[in-house]
Amino acid sequence: MKSKTLVRLLKSFVLLLFVSSANADEPRFYIPDAPAISAVSYILMDHNSGTILAAKNENEKRAPASLTKIMTSYVVFQRIKEKFITLEDDVKISEKAWKTGGSRSFIEVGKMIKLKDLLRGMIVQSGNDASVALAEHVAGSEGTFVLFMNDYAEQLGMKNSRFENSSGLPHDDQYTTAKDMAILSSAMIRDFPDFYKWYSEKEFTYNDITQPNRNKLLWSDSTVDGLKTGYTQKAGYCLVTSANRVGMRLISSILGSEGPAIRFTETEKLLDYGFRFFETQPVDEIYHQVPIYKSEKRSIKVGVADSTYVTLPRNQFKYTTQTINLNQDLIAPINQGERIGNLVISFSNETIVTLPLIALEDAPESGFFARMIDTIKLLFR
DSSP states (O other), X not given: OOOXXXXXXXXXXXXXXXXXXXXXXXXXXXXXXXXXXXXXEEEXXXXXXXXXXXXXXXXXXXXXXXXXXXXHHHHHHHHHHTTSSOTTOEEEOOHXXXXXXXXXXXXXXXOEEEHHHHHHHHHXXXXXXXXXXXXXXXXXXXXXXHHHXXXXXXXXXXXXXXXXXXXXXXXXXXXXXXXXXXXXHHHHHHHOHHHHGGGGOOEXXXXXXXXXXXXXXXXXXXXXXXXXXXXXXXXXXXXXXXXXXXXXXXXXXEEEEXXXXXXXXXXXXXXXXXXXXXXXXXXXXXXXXXEOBSBSSSEEEEEOOSSOEEEEETTOGGGOEEEEEESSOOBSOBXXXXXXXXXXXEETTEEXXXXXXXXXXXXXXXXXXXXXXXXHXXXXX
């Protein structure tokens, strides 16, 4: 992720000890090891920075069960965004969709149903029948829809996932990983914040049948606002969750726990660990004035690109130092957004993260004589 050094430290030590030999008053930060989690594989990831805070077998391929529906909804949302379909589309229910087994939204063959109702039936009720109906409407057939699923998975960097149906019903060649599900869930939250809200709905009624969301954490933890449960005999009990607490958003992905209640208690353990011991800070507000030559300006503002975040042990960020490393002396013209060097964030002489440094404003060339003067200045530097 963005801080390979931080990830290595988090994984390598039972306790992290940051001590400055040069300054006895510098604070120390002790981070305990992640709690033991009862699941075959899991991951805890910060949504904004992408930093992995805890993980076990996160790249092990597992049957995805109904977690597959997160990808199904992602594809549908993309097609809505691209204006191929709309939420108000009337979807005719095929016999195949109606006959699909497992969890159901109880849609009826031959009926016309609004696409938005099918989406809520799939997301909230985990309806396999709704999943197939959506796939057929978007792509003409479920088989063609699967091509979209795998194409988007590749684009998102889900390197160890393959989908063969839209519902998550058992298939020998369908698999995913805890890490890939975290990547997908983060993309869902980032790319479709307006649609993501459906993952927090506690119940949905269709055809006079009300079904609750299977994610029990929506009732017990007010900071949890998604995403999805899953279960098959092969997959075990699975849960992908996102929570927004104390100014940061975390995503946990647990695959292969042994019981329906265990996946919830283990998820809470992971979330509590992450929120208690870490913090994520935006660094887009870090900027400095740097001298520039042969320009109408004597200095320009430089910093990092927007939406850049760093995850560190809680309260450590305020004790970090930021160092500017320029590729060379800045000589006009410089365009806003141009890469000019690196911003190094460090603590106790340990580099935490290195970020691209860009110009935050344009710096046009000065007149001929001013440029000549600066040329002389550069000769004596």
